[in-house]
Amino acid sequence: MFDNLSERLERSFKLLKGEGKITEINVAETLKDVRRALLDADVNYKVAKTFTDKVKEKALGQNVLTSVKPSQLMVKIVHDELAQLMGGTATELNLEGRPAVILMSGLQGSGKTTFTGKLANMLKTKKNKKPLLVACDVYRPAAIEQLRVLAEQIGVPVYLEEENKNPVEIAQHAIAEAKAKGNDLVIVDTAGRLAIDEQMMKEIAAIKAAIHPDETLFVVDAMTGQDAVNTAKEFNERLDFDGVVLTKLDGDTRGGAALSIRTVVDKPIKFVGTGEKMDALDIFHPERMADRILGMGDIVSLVERAQEQYDEEEAKRLQKKIAKNQFDFNDFIAQIQQIKKMGNLKELASMIPGVGKALKDVDIDDNAFKSIEAIIYSMTPEERKNPAILNGSRRQRIAKGSGTSIQEVNKLLKQFDETRKMMRMLTNAKSGNMKLPKMPGFGFRR
Secondary structure, eight states: OOHHHHHHHHHHHHTTTTOSSOOHHHHHHHHHHHHHHHHHTTOOHHHHHHHHHHHHHHHHTOOOOTTSOHHHHHHHHHHHHHHHHTTSSOOOOOOOSTTEEEEEEEOTTSSHHHHHHHHHHHHHHHHOOOEEEEEEOOSOHHHHHHHHHHHHHHTOOEEOOTTOOOHHHHHHHHHHHHHHHTOOEEEEEEOOOOTTOHHHHHHHHHHHHHHOOSEEEEEEEGGGTHHHHHHHHHHHHHHOOSEEEEEOTTSSOOOHHHHHHHHHHOOOEEEEEOSSSTTOEEEOOHHHHHHHHTTOOOHHHHHHHHHHTOOHHHHHHHHHHHHTTOOOHHHHHHHHHHHHHTOOHHHHHHTSTTHHHHTTTOOOOTTTTHHHHHHHHTSOHHHHHOGGGOOHHHHHHHHHHHTOOHHHHHHHHHHHHHHHHHHHHHHHHHTTOOOOOOOTTTTOOO
């Protein structure tokens, strides 16, 4: 996502390298390249022009401090304007209703039903909500089954009336059911429709009028680029929705929809989908997205993901084991599982400032841990608990059992030993008892 735009913008800023000050000429040259980069990323032409005009006005109105280079100042101005272009700040959902009702709308194939499940999962786990999913796509039997399967995965109930073909009635009955059963959140999944389908557009407008949702969300596939913006505009004119959800932002998208849609429909982007898993959903933060577009990473989102998997009691237990040099393969595999829960490995790495660009052409396989897990699971409980007993014959057995080589087993054991030493050293440093280990060949002395 945004890889090409990030590269093009970086090249544009290089035009100011070596310049002692910002002038109308060098700013014009730089912004001409910036505008081209935005258009190539499928940003709406009017949005791109307005954006570069604002950047030019701000750049020419600033005096460059002696400690700040013109290129650095331009990056700062572009960053701030990108964030504003995408909405400035994150926008919360309105969940004040009793129950709160969220109505989903969108095109066929936009990922609306999958997002419905993801949103229910997020609000259940992070906001302690009790969601009820409602199957109002009465035209596609597979949609009802898909919603039922998703509901089972995340452990929430789903309301459906398979014989009823009136989605307005189904939605009304579902809200009554939620009130009776104590569900404080109702998410209504509707049929995908085309903006030009007058009958279907009237139907979703009728659903909205009947149930008075607290939130109406428009789900759009970011892969459709500028078409997504045009469709959002047409839907907004009919539905006056409250926010936009961009799905498939992890795909090969140029990002133009994310940069244009906020300006064109004047409605905030509230969520972005970043994968197929039920937890692959992020609140949309314009400033963080601007960071990522400009290659600055997104360390805040990375920390938040880590904190979601963080168990304070488990961390304290682990710290004690490390201090006593008792960290074993059971602990090691547990840490791997936590990292895997945080999401796609390449996406996580791209959140680290400077790393995203370095990994642009590197393929990081999400199955990268598989051979490590196979080796560890081929050990006996005693071997996992006490790696010191892993002699040659045991290593041979583990290699055969895991379908790996003896070299791979030895490599893992060496890495594990080095990791354990480093973790113990860091734990000692934190407690004020740091002692540098002997490191032959590196000239360190104690």
